[in-house]
Amino acid sequence: xxIKRLAIIGVGLIGGSLARALRAAGEVGEVVGxxxxxxxxxxxxxxxxxxxxxxxxxxxxxxxxxxxxAVPLGAMRxxxxxxxxxxxxAALVTDGGSAKGSVVNDCRAVFGRDLPGFVPGHPIAGTxxxxxxxxxxxxxxxxxxxxxxxxxxxxxxxxxxxxxxxICGSDVTHMSVQHHDEVLAATSHLPxxxxxxxxxxxxxxxxxxxxxxxxxxGFRDFTRIASSSPVMWRDICIAxxxxxxxxxxxxxxxxxxxxxxxxxxxxxHLLEIFERARESRDRYIDGITDTPE
Amino acid sequence: xxIKRLAIIGVGLIGGSLARALRAAGEVGEVVGxxxxxxxxxxxxxxxxxxxxxxxxxxxxxxxxxxxxAVPLGAMRxxxxxxxxxxxxAALVTDGGSAKGSVVNDCRAVFGRDLPGFVPGHPIAGTxxxxxxxxxxxxxxxxxxxxxxxxxxxxxxxxxxxxxxxICGSDVTHMSVQHHDEVLAATSHLPxxxxxxxxxxxxxxxxxxxxxxxxxxGFRDFTRIASSSPVMWRDICIAxxxxxxxxxxxxxxxxxxxxxxxxxxxxxHLLEIFERARESRDRYIDGITDTPE
Numbered sequence: 250x251x252i253k254r255l256a257i258i259g260v261g262l263i264g265g266s267l268a269r270a271l272r273a274a275g276e277v278g279e280v281v282g283x284x285x286x287x288x289x290x291x292x293x294x295x296x297x298x299x300x301x302x303x304x305x306x307x308x309x310x311x312x313x314x315x316x317x318x319a320v321p322l323g324a325m326r327x328x329x330x331x332x333x334x335x336x337x338x339a340a341l342v343t344d345g346g347s348a349k350g351s352v353v354n355d356c357r358a359v360f361g362r363d364l365p366g367f368v369p370g371h372p373i374a375g376t377x378x379x380x381x382x383x384x385x386x387x388x389x390x391x392x393x394x395x396x397x398x399x400x401x402x403x404x405x406x407x408x409x410x411x412x413x414x415x416i417c418g419s420d421v422t423h424m425s426v427q428h429h430d431e432v433l434a435a436t437s438h439l440p441x442x443x444x445x446x447x448x449x450x451x452x453x454x455x456x457x458x459x460x461x462x463x464x465x466x467g468f469r470d471f472t473r474i475a476s477s478s479p480v481m482w483r484d485i486c487i488a489x490x491x492x493x494x495x496x497x498x499x500x501x502x503x504x505x506x507x508x509x510x511x512x513x514x515x516x517x518h519l520l521e522i523f524e525r526a527r528e529s530r531d532r533y534i535d536g537i538t539d540t541p542e
Numbered sequence: 543x544x545i546k547r548l549a550i551i552g553v554g555l556i557g558g559s560l561a562r563a564l565r566a567a568g569e570v571g572e573v574v575g576x577x578x579x580x581x582x583x584x585x586x587x588x589x590x591x592x593x594x595x596x597x598x599x600x601x602x603x604x605x606x607x608x609x610x611x612a613v614p615l616g617a618m619r620x621x622x623x624x625x626x627x628x629x630x631x632a633a634l635v636t637d638g639g640s641a642k643g644s645v646v647n648d649c650r651a652v653f654g655r656d657l658p659g660f661v662p663g664h665p666i667a668g669t670x671x672x673x674x675x676x677x678x679x680x681x682x683x684x685x686x687x688x689x690x691x692x693x694x695x696x697x698x699x700x701x702x703x704x705x706x707x708x709i710c711g712s713d714v715t716h717m718s719v720q721h722h723d724e725v726l727a728a729t730s731h732l733p734x735x736x737x738x739x740x741x742x743x744x745x746x747x748x749x750x751x752x753x754x755x756x757x758x759x760g761f762r763d764f765t766r767i768a769s770s771s772p773v774m775w776r777d778i779c780i781a782x783x784x785x786x787x788x789x790x791x792x793x794x795x796x797x798x799x800x801x802x803x804x805x806x807x808x809x810x811h812l813l814e815i816f817e818r819a820r821e822s823r824d825r826y827i828d829g830i831t832d833t834p835e
Binding site for chain 1: 666686688725726728729730732733735736737738739740741742743744745747749750752753754756761764765767768769770772773775776779780783786787790791792793794796797798800801802804805807809812813815816817818819820822823824
């Protein structure tokens with residue numbers, strides 16, 4: 250058995266699904282859940298996702314060999330503060346945050362250093378639902394999980410957390426914190442910003458009723474992601490603000506160039522851009538993991 | 543029977559589906575097809591979509607009471623030139639172009655005036671396939687069709703073309719040419735430009751292999767529309783260049799503001815934008831026609 254006692258801080262879709270997957274594989278003994286909502290936690294016990302719960306993260310991690318932080322990015326620092334001094338010497342800590350630099354900074358701010366047992370992570374998986382009732386053991390199967398060890402992360406810790414995710418059926422990759430944040434800014438955060446900005450732009454037009462009535466083609470797909478959690482995206486934007494604002498600036502320049510090209514009616518150049526986009530998209534689409542977050 | 547002789551200029555998905563729908567309703571006598579590709583036209587005859595064909599648009603419209611122009615926007619002017627002098631006095635002409643100002647201008651440039659029998663139109667329907675083999679009688683059922691009469695369009699012509707589309711099961715609306723082009727720029731053309739620009743931006747990054755490998759969530763949806771026909775979109779951009787470049791400029795400003803807000807880490811303002819976007823999207827999504835173009 251890989252993990253004797255697992256502490257899940259934040260028992261929702263992400264945390265609950267990890268517990269379920271490890272239970273299904275017979276690789277975890279006891280699971281302790283921690284969260285704020287009593288109802289959700291009791292449901293988690295009833296569903297067999299966790300064995301017991303507490304509202305105190307410091308209490309939850311006592312005696313745990315692995316701690317999984319599945320709280321919003323905006324709650325990471327307080328969570329580190331709550332578990333400080335309560336972690337066992339050999340305890341490993343990992344998380345599921347969509348940005349990694351901010352979580353590493355939060356840990357450093359609280360502990361005064363990078364912990365050898367801390368393995369920052371990002372499972373690229375999700376559904377449109379949330380809460381423990383939405384969790385399921387197969388969520389991470391064939392999904393990519395990116396682990397971003399710091400210079401202080403021990404090889405043993407990295408190996409053990411890699412194994413944990415592989416048991417869940419994930420395809421695990423290691424990369425630097427900064428590289429993760431740049432790659433995700435480009436591939437996930439930027440598209441979400443475009444969708445939010447588009448819907449907001451249209452909503453603020455005078456005839457917005459009519460605009461939305463005639464919205465067609467592609468628009469539904471395009472804006473589906475603008476229904477994502479506003480709080481989660483606020484946290485992601487703040488956590489990864491440098492990479493996101495930098496890539497948005499690059500994109501804005503590309504947009505302005507495209508607007509100029511259209512304004513000039515330069516058909517040859519437009520065709521070149523559109524063909525390159527279609528080729529790239531078609532060439533790479535097979536490699537894209539089809540997940541909603 | 544509404545139409546004795548229908549001429550379809552451009553026998554593909556759009557033109558073929560109109561012929562099929564009118565045939566299925568028993569509201570058309572003879573259908574003459576016109577196009578460049580002999581193979582596609584012979585297939586159209588075999589499929590029973592058209593009765594006969596010619597490669598000469600002027601010949602095709604002789605004796606037709608309704609002419610449907612389903613050629614690319616970039617071919618409209620030449621098509622008007624080809625049918626000039628061949629149209630019967632009572633013949634009605636309508637089209638399926640995604641931009642309307644350019645088609646009205648093309649007609650005016652060729653005929654020296656707006657024709658009383660010309661009813662510019664835009665059926666908001668399509669699939670990812672093209673060619674006559676992709677056409678089907680139900681394509682326009684429950685789809686919106688926007689007709690944009692000019693000041694010269696006769697009431698009878700408008701009424702007859704409205705009836706034609708209603709027979710196909712469409713929900714027909716009338717609006718001005720300019721208003722159509724602004725509304726479509728916002729709801730269809732802009733989203734396509736964002737998708738093309740996004741994929742092109744990512745493709746030009748150094749680590750584009752990796753970028754696409756980690757592209758997740760929403761990205762697949764978002765970029766599906768970047769696989770649309772480059773030639774068609776070049777034509778649309780040139781045809782509707784003023785409305786598109788104007789709305790892109792507005793959107794660029796909104797993007798720049800959003801980037802600033804992120805840069806400043808102004809969580810309250812971010813939350814406000816994201817919540818407004820989600821509410822608008824959820825509120826209006828039911829009114830959106832789910833079509834791919």
